Amino acid sequence: MSDHQTQTGAGRVGQVKEITSLSNPVIKDIRALSMKKHRDETGTFLAEGLKLVIDAIELSWAIRTLIYAKGQRGKAQVEKIAALTVARGGLVLEVTDKVLTAITRRDNPQAVIAVFESRVTALDAVRLKPDETWVALDRVRDPGNLGTIIRTADAAGAAGVMLIGDTVDPFSTETVRATMGSIFAVPLVRTSEKEFLAWSKKTSPLLVGSHLKGSVDYRTIGYKGQPVVLLMGNEQAGLPETLADACGKLARIPQAGRADSLNLAIATGVMLFEARRHCLDLGDPAP
Ligand code: SAM
Numbered sequence: 042m043s044d045h046q047t048q049t050g051a052g053r054v055g056q057v058k059e060i061t062s063l064s065n066p067v068i069k070d071i072r073a074l075s076m077k078k079h080r081d082e083t084g085t086f087l088a089e090g091l092k093l094v095i096d097a098i099e100l101s102w103a104i105r106t107l108i109y110a111k112g113q114r115g116k117a118q119v120e121k122i123a124a125l126t127v128a129r130g131g132l133v134l135e136v137t138d139k140v141l142t143a144i145t146r147r148d149n150p151q152a153v154i155a156v157f158e159s160r161v162t163a164l165d166a167v168r169l170k171p172d173e174t175w176v177a178l179d180r181v182r183d184p185g186n187l188g189t190i191i192r193t194a195d196a197a198g199a200a201g202v203m204l205i206g207d208t209v210d211p212f213s214t215e216t217v218r219a220t221m222g223s224i225f226a227v228p229l230v231r232t233s234e235k236e237f238l239a240w241s242k243k244t245s246p247l248l249v250g251s252h253l254k255g256s257v258d259y260r261t262i263g264y265k266g267q268p269v270v271l272l273m274g275n276e277q278a279g280l281p282e283t284l285a286d287a288c289g290k291l292a293r294i295p296q297a298g299r300a301d302s303l304n305l306a307i308a309t310g311v312m313l314f315e316a317r318r319h320c321l322d323l324g325d326p327a328p
Contacts (some may be wrong), residue, residue, distance in 0.1 A: 056208045060137075068143070070167075080159070089150070089153075091118060091119070102157045107133045107155045108156075109153045111135065113153060145214075159212045171266055174199050176190060176194050180207055184219065189219075189306040189314070196223075203230040204232070211229055241287060247268070249262060249271050249289065255290075257309070260315060264315075264316040271312050
């Protein structure tokens, strides 16, 4: 491992470690972030791509390590985030393509990746406001579905996503990739079913369960004027009775054709954009 100084318009800003060996202990630690156990122990996760890293830093996520490919040295944006990383007490690593491929386990890795401290919001800290919409997911299992839902929640202007029970890790590399950066923009809450039920009883949002046997068409619900929580069921089992019974409304998305149900992420998108349409003044559609 060798050191050199980053040189930016702002002058000398900090040390960069050059690493070429996969057996370097820092690289071993970063590679171990592919395992949930290591993410949980360190409270950190990996995000890939220059834009994502810039967005995360702008949104004040704590960066622990910035890693970039040797070929990126001297590029203005990379030098800028390297300087910011050092200023915030993080480590900056300049590595070979082989090291980046090993960390990301991809043949064509992103040239810039970073380790961030993970962040979740406590359920008790959520202050519901009228006309905001939360998505609550019961035991979501699929990382791609969760990432897509977080991305969709961001695009629809949802207040955040609540994860109920034993769910897939929102900070797994696959989920973070699927969020396309929205992981940094959407508040995430983790809770148990018991805690969620007690909280919704106490705070009384309009709790809308999305259910194949829902008694009302999702388009006929009056979402406006109150906080709304859209409760979505698990991919295999759907909503359990314990959660369905707590809902003020059980909503159905009418389907044609032979499919039994919609994919969870698609159903969430349909529900969410309808609820948001009621709450936002989006103006008239363009002619
Ligand atoms: N076999 C499961 C069941 O019986 O509910 C299917 C679960 S579906 C793949 C995952 C979730 O997406 C459901 O629990 C529900 O919240 C939502 N969903 C899918 N299709 C829906 C529809 N047509 N109407 C309302 N919700 C739907």
